Amino acid sequence: MDKPVKPDLQFAKEIIKAGGESLKKCYQCSTCTVVCNLSPDDKPFPRKEMLYAQWGLKEKLFKNPDIWLCHHCGDCTAYCPRGAKPGEVLGAVRKLMIQNYSPPSFLAKWVADPKYLLLLFLFPVLLFLGELYLLGYFTGTEIPRGEHGELAYSKFLPAVPWIDVPFMAAAGFAVICFYLGVKKYWLDLTSGMELKRKDIYNCIYETIKDILLHKKFQLCTFNKGRTTAHLLVLYAFIGLAITTSLAMFYEWVLKWESPYPQTNIVKIIGNVSGIALIIGMLYIIANRSKNAIKQGIGSYFDWLLITIILGVGITGFMAELLRLADTGTLAYASYVTHLVFVFVLFTYAPHSKMAHMVYRATAMVFAKAAMREEAIKKEEAA
Ligand code: SF4
Ligand code: SF4
Incomplete structure (x- = not known):
């Protein structure tokens, strides 16, 4: 049986503070994933990353290569019907990843x-x-x-x-x-x-x-x-x-x-x-x-x-x-x-x-x- 997902609201707040303040607007319509030309069919992004970010699922975000495979072109942000700015949210996660990985x-x-x-x-x-x-x-x-x-x-x-x-x-x-x-x-x-x-x-x-x-x-x-x-x-x-x-x-x-x-x-x-x-x-x-x-x-x-x-x-x-x-x-x-x-x-x-x-x-x-x-x-x- 899959482990129940445990939200980490503190980390979600960190993403918001790092520049992802629009993440709560996402209602999971998937337009961003459809318009992203870098997103492969079998491992699409960034819709799921928006969900992970809303739930503050740090491990799922950090161990996920898609965060960096996004080239921050802004296509998804331009077409998001809710103004949730997925490109900016992924940018905020990348900033937190640099803090997590680059010492000190x-x-x-x-x-x-x-x-x-x-x-x-x-x-x-x-x-x-x-x-x-x-x-x-x-x-x-x-x-x-x-x-x-x-x-x-x-x-x-x-x-x-x-x-x-x-x-x-x-x-x-x-x-x-x-x-x-x-x-x-x-x-x-x-x-x-x-x-x-x-x-x-x-x-x-x-x-x-x-x-x-x-x-x-x-x-x-x-x-x-x-x-x-x-x-x-x-x-x-x-x-x-x-x-x-x-x-x-x-x-x-x-x-x-x-x-x-x-x-x-x-x-x-x-x-x-x-x-x-x-x-x-x-x-x-x-x-x-x-x-x-x-x-x-x-x-x-x-x-x-x-x-x-x-x-x-x-x-x-x-x-x-x-x-x-x-x-x-x-x-x-x-x-x-x-x-x-x-x-x-x-x-x-x-x-x-x-x-x-x-x-x-x-x-x-x-x-x-x-x-x-x-x-x-x-x-x-x-
Ligand atoms: S970020 Fe915007 S386009 Fe993407 S799933 Fe959320 S609401 Fe839809
Ligand atoms: S900003 Fe990133 S996720 Fe959004 S369309 Fe561009 S490459 Fe894809």
Whole structure:
């Protein structure tokens, strides 16, 4: 006999507080499941997830890959006859999942709560101000310049140790948090199942292909512009990762310090990626604003990530332009602000909405390994 379902109203309240305030409006008509193009016939969502959310069935929600297989396109929210905003409710559950899986959980709670915003930024601000203090810039030490007298950030804050050490520590922290979070999530997803290791490698490869082509996003209908915006941001991040790797190669292997000529490949890839990042984020904001009435404007959690990424792009360009214009203090201030934004993006990636890329990828791998996608494939082929 099946165990009786025990509602957890406290958890339902947590979902409401996390941004799912409309969940009580759902009357289980299933329109959302019908309009969702990502929902397979044999394991449909998000109607059942709305029911789980109303009853506060935490375990059923957290161990359910559909929460992350939802790409938050908003089709269901746009067509829900009751205004129950299933897309937003699933977004709220994802936020709680990040708090549950990414350690330390208090950090994920801080990232999700505007009360702690200043505290999150305070740490890197104090860190970099501390570095400037140790270098003596607050006590009269002159800032060294490049060999031709140009303004050079590599002289202002030499990479070793002032940049490399804090950023490697931030990246290491993020990797450990992601590793522990994904391991816990994977164990929850696969409990009681046996998946073949060889198949999983193939599923990881297929998932990477899906992500690079944004195949799932393309299935969304109401907010089509989101695919282009997301792709721009994705490839901008890939470009910026290539830029950083090349810059490290110059610095560590070739012993060549920045600033590099504007025509150097590092500058070209970096600038093109930076422009793509800003355009992509502005496009995301424009899409959200345009569809706000039907799809919802998004939560503080969504907007925090948008602001941080836009902050990284804008301060990066300001630092470059102000350096080229040799504006002295203004250039140094914008460079330090840029470092603060990048540090915040990296360090809190496992606890912010940025974590979606890792948890969603994990759910996609699981869905392929558990053959949950077969139904969608059959539908597409038909
Ligand atoms: S969320 Fe809306 S569309 Fe979906 S089942 Fe509930 S009322 Fe129907
Ligand atoms: S937001 Fe989009 S992907 Fe998510 S459940 Fe709704 S229709 Fe499906």
